[in-house]
Amino acid sequence: MKLTILLFSLLSITAYSQVGIGTDTPTATLDVNGSLRVRSIIHETNEDTISDSILVISNLGTIKRVEAAQIIHSVIKSAVKGKFSSASLVNLTLVSGLATMPFDSEDFDLNDEYDTTTHSFTAKQDGIYSLHAQIKASSAISVSTDFGISIYKNNVLECKNSFANIGILSINATPPIRSVKTLVSLTAGDIITFKATSSLVNLNIIGNTAESYFTILQVR
Numbered sequence: 001m002k003l004t005i006l007l008f009s010l011l012s013i014t015a016y017s018q019v020g021i022g023t024d025t026p027t028a029t030l031d032v033n034g035s036l037r038v039r040s041i042i043h044e045t046n047e048d049t050i051s052d053s054i055l056v057i058s059n060l061g062t063i064k065r066v067e068a069a070q071i072i073h074s075v076i077k078s079a080v081k082g083k084f085s086s087a088s089l090v091n092l093t094l095v096s097g098l099a100t101m102p103f104d105s106e107d108f109d110l111n112d113e114y115d116t117t118t119h120s121f122t123a124k125q126d127g128i129y130s131l132h133a134q135i136k137a138s139s140a141i142s143v144s145t146d147f148g149i150s151i152y153k154n155n156v157l158e159c160k161n162s163f164a165n166i167g168i169l170s171i172n173a174t175p176p177i178r179s180v181k182t183l184v185s186l187t188a189g190d191i192i193t194f195k196a197t198s199s200l201v202n203l204n205i206i207g208n209t210a211e212s213y214f215t216i217l218q219v220r
Helices: 002-016 068-075
Strands: 019-021 030-032 054-057 063-066 079-083 090-093 098-100 105-109 120-122 127-136 146-153 156-164 177-186 191-198 202-205 213-218
Touching: 127 146, 127 191, 146 177, 156 177, 156 191, 191 202
Parallel strands: 019 030
Antiparallel strands: 054 063, 079 105, 079 213, 090 202, 098 191, 120 191, 127 177, 127 213, 146 156, 146 191
């Protein structure tokens, strides 16, 4: 008699393909309405398995598997420092008074969000970001010539620092450095670019990383 009941139970499980514990309406192969206790867990030492065997619980209570890298990226805040790959002069051709700063090298980029080809930062997660950029013009910039640097979010101006050089007895007395800094709220997918601004058609920027660079830091 017990054997018959056991066989009937196994056949029922196979037929329905879903088993509920604490619920009459299971929505998964095994649907547990209540707590789950595991008395012993085998320690995994295979690094290939560890990198792709993290279990998480969705907001519906369903257990799923995600890659370890995905978990890490979801909690590591953005941090980027970029620069020019060469310390020599960087010549910019401005169109309508603007030119994207071609920062083509990185000191670090924790979440791989800055593209050194398009010279743009694309946020991978929502948050508040601190943005800073600095450039130094060559000594060839003449008196009364304005130039500066600006920050754009999705190609819309967020802030800028631009002013004309001042001469004293025909000597340029204005520091050649322009810098800009601000806080912005970014949604995943938003794009940040840094642009030079000037009344000149061509602008020469010092490529030295100590004088021309940018940083992006997610603060929350």
